[in-house]
Amino acid sequence: MSTAAAPPTLRRQRRSFVGLWFVSPFLVVFAFVLITPVAYSIYLSVFRDRLVGGRSFVGLDNYAQLFADPKFWDGLGRVALFLAVQVPIMLALALVAALAIDSGRLRGSSFFRIAVFLPYAVPGVVAVLMWGFMYGDQFGLAANLNDLIGSEVVQPLTPQWILIAVGNIVTWEFVGYNMLIFYSALRAIPVDLYEAAAIDGAGSWRVVLSIKLPALRQAIVIATIFSIIGSFQLFNEPNILRTLIPSVISTYFTPNMYAYNLSFAGQQYAYAATLAIVMGVVTAVIAYVVQLRGSREADLR
Amino acid sequence: MSNSARRRIRGVAVLTAGALLGLGLTACSSGTSSTDSSSGSASDDTAAGAAALDAALEKGGELTYWTWTPSAEDQVAAFEKAYPNVHVTVVNTGGANDNNTKLQNAIKAGSGAPDVVQIEYQSLPQFVLPGDLLDLTPYGFADLESKYTAAGWGAVTTADGIWALPQDSGPMALFYNKTVFDEYGLTVPATWDEYIADAKKLHAADPSKIFANDPGDAGFTTSMIWQAGGRPFVSDGDTVTINLQDEGTKKFADMWNQLNEAGLLGDIPGWSDQWFTALGDGTIATVVIGGWMPGVFESGVPDGKGQWRVAPMPQYSAGEDVTANNGGSSEAVVKQTKNPELAAAFLRWLNSDQASIDVFLASGGFPATTADLESADFLGYESDYFGGQKINEVIVDSAKHVGEGWEYLPWQSYANSIFNDTVGKSYLNRSDLNEGLKSWQEQNVSYGEAQGFTVKTS
């Protein structure tokens, strides 16, 4: 992170290992639950398990197979599309909500802050169950809505709508979380800046554009990176919805679902591990690029 | 009866090479009821094995049993009463899919598996093939063959061993909503042609009604192919033949296409809240499904009480009488068990002792044991839910006409998991099911090859 090079003073070299003592408990657990499985995945990815013939070393065959696997590209393309559409919408909504709540021009702002954040506290499973019920075009709210407008327009659980339906659930779940990140950053803006702006006679739009948004830049970069990671890991929502509409949501709807089905239904553990590694690299690269761009623009200002 | 048992021996799996195929067929034509791997003095051994089980029950110990059968707790309670030295922990795994995944995980992990576990017939090969289950032959289980239907026994045995005991069975029948049939003047279809005609008639009269609901379900499709005479999966050692365009499969697909392509199939997902509601409020008019369905109706569709009836499964031409099985489970002993004798003893009691079976039947289960299928009480049972109809007469009759020689793939769970990726698309687009079946075949061929099988397609 660019902020690693940011201003605050660091300890002198003579104390060089004290910091490590603080970090080590985290690192030990981190190594145990993340590094080791990653290493094990890399190890697994050069083998192949067969029901007949057992395990054999295959070198980079799994990687070659993956890059030629249309199911992998199908899922990757879908999450990329999801990322390109859902993440901007969700972050824009979160930004609007945070700015509105922070504006001081809202009646009952603490109610709205809690209301918007509340869905984040709802377990993902419950959220999907609820929306799944409501999406039902036979008995759900979608059916009620269609009856109301006298047509069959609202069909959330059809192939044409399904990505929107999933995007809606994810947006609903996480808009409050992102709002809170932005809101915290807004609250941290020193009051003297506003005082200065008031003296200059700046209107509220000017304040938003020239004080608030620049101050939010780092928060936006962070929220974007976490949303990218979240999108590439998309699993719970489509996977639980799938029990309702197995033909609409394929087993390779997202790369993560594909990996899950490969290992737990198909017992292709090594191939699934390969997919996990490739997805990890792809995600890390994209997150890194966003981070670089975000901080470069910040530096330019 | 033993003919079909013999053929299904090949069916389930696979373990040895081609020579056994001939052996199986020979034995089959001889029509005797002798069992497989025991020969000569083996009967003494098995008697000793059976005695060892009795001793184990006396000695006692701890067991874990994974299941999703509602009556399991009550069955175990009865067991523990009879054998107070044994303690069985029942773990409710929720359903077949989770159960399989968890079992697979525990086996892969090398520890944590239960001693006794419920496994659907169609998933057995997946665990038998890699040697995850205990062969029950040494414990005298061959003597139990006569207790079960041929189809049930065949589903749990191979030429190499006895891998489980049947718990229930699912001979298919036609369940129809009589209220809807009466209201719209429909006649109970005896053939699929009549079935299709009824569907068209109901749709014309009220498009909001669903005569047949099928959103695309691997279990249903394979059972329907089974009835139509298709035998798309044949295993012989490491060689697997997959032909989802054989005569019977096409026969089913062409028939079902008439409903699918005309948009006459409902797409309400099975077992969803919407499905239960639609069964109760007259939206869905018929269900072709396994004989365990009455129990589901009673517990899940209280609103439908008095409206539903059972009829024989429709046939491809009048006068035929061929059915198929749909669903059904067995229990097996996992090889990981630390106490194989006690586990086998519990299993033997669980699925062959009348005290246990009675508890199972009382909960609405459909038996796999011939004595119960033929008992006057069972056949004469008049179901209040079904308006006093003697439903078991119809279902037991179906059990006697289950088509012979059906086999599942050694990786049926995985195959089913990708069914909706392939055949499901044909349902979704209301297009030719044969195209979806071909694509299902292709993906299974490449999976089988990747798993080291020799896969043939004709």
Place this chain on the structure above:
Amino acid sequence: MSAPTLRTARATHGPKAPRAGAGRRHGSTGAFGRPSTRLTLVMVLFAVYALLPLAWLLINASKTQPELLHSFGLWFSGPFALVDNIHAVLTYDGGIYLRWLANTLLYVVLGAGGATALATLAGYGLAKYDFPGKRAVFATVLGAIAIPGTALAVPTFLMFSQLHLTNTVWAVIVPSMVSPFGLYLIWVYALDAVPTEVLEAARIDGAGELRTFLTIGVRMLAPGIVTVLLFAVVATWNNYFLPLIMLNDPQLYPLTIGLQHWNLQATGVSSDPIYNLVITGSLLAIVPIVALFLALQRYWQSGLAAGSVKA
């Protein structure tokens, strides 16, 4: 402590790189004009979107199983069965729901508590000390969170099972104890909220590093810690995938898995559909976390306020 020094320190880099809790809190009203009806209207739409599904949940938790699907989803219908449903949820299958609730609490206390403690220590260490390999640590932590957790599930599962940790509470708790995001948050927060000058002063007074952290660092980090704790609690409470693959025994399930377990119970040969219990159970699962959030929210608010008073 010398408040004026702090204030100067803040003022110098505040505008360039404002951070959570770094500056003084501005008033929530006044200064920027009258309440705006238009803005309030926009937020009302927001609130409706956020609360509608929850209203649906509440309304439907009051219906009986037959009424559930035969009535309009967004209004009450039939006998008011909420109390009956709650009673049924709490007593079904020998009261296993309460067991799941207790498990969830255990996982939250140890998992989220541990995650917060580890992240606080590490974030503070990264922010306030220089040590060899620091950049490598940071890059590794951030790189690793990009790897899909779901796909890592298999190797993690195999590893845990070899250590005989699967199907134990530790299989859920230990992985929950790592929160890279929490680490990041504390790190960013500590850069500003804990001025190095204060630590230097404490050190000159002869306080040890750990003591300095516990007496000064933790107090100054309090608002950040509460925020991390809040997120960690929500994450652990909502944890689904990890317990799904790690646990076999329903006696160990957290609420999320238990509810899905009930949901799937309607499937298959011996189905027992209890959607009304799934819905009411879901409602009950949300209540504690919302209550906790509201309670923490006040603390979190005052934490922020306290931070600004100090500055």
